[in-house]
Amino acid sequence: MAKRPDTLETLLLALELLRRIPRKNKITARELQEQLQNAGMDRDLRTIQRMLETFSEHFEIERDDRSKPYGFRWQEASRGMAVSHLTPQESLLLQLAQEHLRNLLPPRLMQSMSGFFDQARRNLDGYPDNPQSTSLEREWQHKVRVVATSQPLLPPTIAPGVLEEVSEALYANRWLELDYQNAAGKRQQAKVMPLGLAQQGPRLYLVCRFEDFDNERSLVLHRIRKAQASTLSFERPKEFDLAQYDADGRFGFGYGEKVRLTFEIETEAGFHLTETPLSRDQHVQVLNGEWMQISATVVDSAMLEWWLRGFGEAVRNIRKTEVKS
Known part of the structure; x- marks a missing residue:
């Protein structure tokens, strides 16, 4: 009886790890450990490594051991963690929401949800061996669309790694070091406190406070040439409210x-x-x-x-x- 709680903890950890292993991009044990810590599950790296080794032996999980740290992902043909309890309507909602959440959630959180998004798509597309797939739900995604209220514009190009670093710093309340170039072409190095991320049409804005200042500014992400999330954390200002910032125009x-x-x-x-x-x-x-x-x-x-x-x-x-x- 005394071992039951430990067994339950191990089972919950295994389920969390399996759910967070992506299908496309590989993920390392260290990255999975950080995701679990962000979700309130503090586990040592060696425990996670042992579980991943076991998974690669007994599940359709690919281990890339060509160089360290090893990367893990579900094999392309595998079904991954099937979310069988998703209804067709829930699957549709998840697939539609994915596009709108893509730039508004930290990439690691989006990655941790990839299993649900993949399963939602499969539920709508149906497996070849599943004749009961619902065609009406598959058709519905082609019957709804969010349309522009002004002249449509292509989104600007964001430098590689910028969105990931900005999102990580914003999510974890860490200082962010930027190489920023304004509209006039002036380039500057800055250390900022990230407070919010907003999408306005095709643009993404970072709301932040520059070091030694107490007012907020909005920086467009595509003008950030480089970004690096610091290991130094900060206490989020209690008086700042992103919704009020927006309401103030x-x-x-x-x-x-x-x-x-x-x-x-x-x-x-x-x-x-x-x-x-x-x-x-x-x-x-x-x-x-x-x-x-x-x-x-x-x-x-x-x-x-x-x-x-x-x-x-x-x-x-x-x-x-x-x-x-």
């Missing part, structure tokens, strides 16, 4: 200053604002059959200016009144 190049915006817009161009208002206190006044007046409390920002200019001559009499907090 900081990703739209604003500073949280609210204004009462009033403008006139041609009815045809502005009709969508009656369905998707600028704010909860928006007021619409019909002037005549061709024009309407819109009033709303919004955050003043460069993005707001660009949005208004996009209507060209269909917008007139723009006024902004400061809203005192």
Whole structure:
């Protein structure tokens, strides 16, 4: 009886390791140990190495022993850790979510989920020996799509390793050393405290504090030439809130200053604002059959200016009144 807890712990560890072994890229025992530590499971490296050796003998797991440290992955033809309890609807949701989570979760967490994503895809595609595969769920992924609200742009190229290092430092609350080049071409070395990661259209932004400063800045990831997560950790500022940072219009190049915006817009161009208002206190006044007046409390920002200019001559009499907090 005394050995039962140890047996259970060993079983749970084995399941966690099997679930985290990827199908495509190889993973080392050290990397698996770090993933387990991040998940609250502290195990010594030798224990993990012994388990991996056993797995490679009894499961369809490939061991690359051409050089140390050895790399492990599921063989291509294997089914890996099948998640048989996933319903077709859950499989569909996972596959759709994968694309949206790709740049918003630390790469190691995405890698640890690869078994679920792979199984979700298999559940939808079906195995050759599974005649009961559900064709309706397979068709559904071709029936839904997220479409752009503006001119579609290709995502900028991010230097190799940058997203991984940024994500690792952000996830573990570690200082981040950057080689950054701004839009004017000026290059600088900096040590920053990573606080948040946001996706805006095709761009990824890192919200951070530079060393010895107490204000936040947003850096686009594709302008980071090199990044290195430090071993030094920091205490995350309790007063910082990424959601509030966004609400203050900081990703739209604003500073949280609210204004009462009033403008006139041609009815045809502005009709969508009656369905998707600028704010909860928006007021619409019909002037005549061709024009309407819109009033709303919004955050003043460069993005707001660009949005208004996009209507060209269909917008007139723009006024902004400061809203005192």
